[in-house]
Amino acid sequence: xxxxxxRSIARESESVVVSVGYRLAPEHKxxxxxxDCLNATIHFMKxxxxxxxxxxxxxxxxxxxxxxxxxxxxxxxxGRSDLPKLRAQILIYPGLQALDFNLPSYQxxxxxxxxxxxxxxxxxxxxxxxxxxxxxxxLEGSHIPIDIKLNxxxxxxxx
Numbered sequence: 013x014x015x016x017x018x019r020s021i022a023r024e025s026e027s028v029v030v031s032v033g034y035r036l037a038p039e040h041k042x043x044x045x046x047x048d049c050l051n052a053t054i055h056f057m058k059x060x061x062x063x064x065x066x067x068x069x070x071x072x073x074x075x076x077x078x079x080x081x082x083x084x085x086x087x088x089x090x091g092r093s094d095l096p097k098l099r100a101q102i103l104i105y106p107g108l109q110a111l112d113f114n115l116p117s118y119q120x121x122x123x124x125x126x127x128x129x130x131x132x133x134x135x136x137x138x139x140x141x142x143x144x145x146x147x148x149x150x151l152e153g154s155h156i157p158i159d160i161k162l163n164x165x166x167x168x169x170x171x
Contacts, residue, residue, distance in 0.1 A: 018073055028071065029073045029102070030056055032049045033048075037138045041140070049081045057095045068096060071098065071101065071102060072086055072098055072102070073103075075105060076107055079105060080107045080108055083103055083108060086098055107136070110150075111160075111161070112161075113129060113133050114153055133147055133151050
């Protein structure tokens with residue numbers, strides 16, 4: 013859906029944009045999509061010469077859940093000394109935070125189409141395990157143990 017945008021980014025930045033197709037939930041549970049993206053990107057980075065690509069000009073890109081996957085791939089590859097470093101990651105409305113669906117952004121945009129607050133939580137559950145039976149608990153925030161909430165409140169809080 014974002015091929016034109018990826019081509020434009022590649023052209024304007026004089027880079028190669030890696031945007032991977034991956035298996036989708038709920039048929040394919042986590043970590044299938046992540047593994048697809050990681051494996052494809054590693055393969056590409058190991059074989060840039062075969063593709064005639066300067067390895068220092070590679071960008072990963074993704075939208076929505078794909079933005080989450082691009083971020084995860086970037087983080088994973090950042091610690092790899094056996095591969096060239098990525099030039100950048102481009103995240104288009106990424107799904108990055110499922111710890112708390114009651115933060116101001118979720119509250120302010122709870123009724124904004126197409127990704128209503130409840131739908132966002134539903135998709136996270138589909139991505140993780142394909143079972144949305146505990147959707148209400150997730151929306152209430154009871155899916156995260158208090159010790160984890162306390163650990164991450166510096167980064168994930170209304171403040």
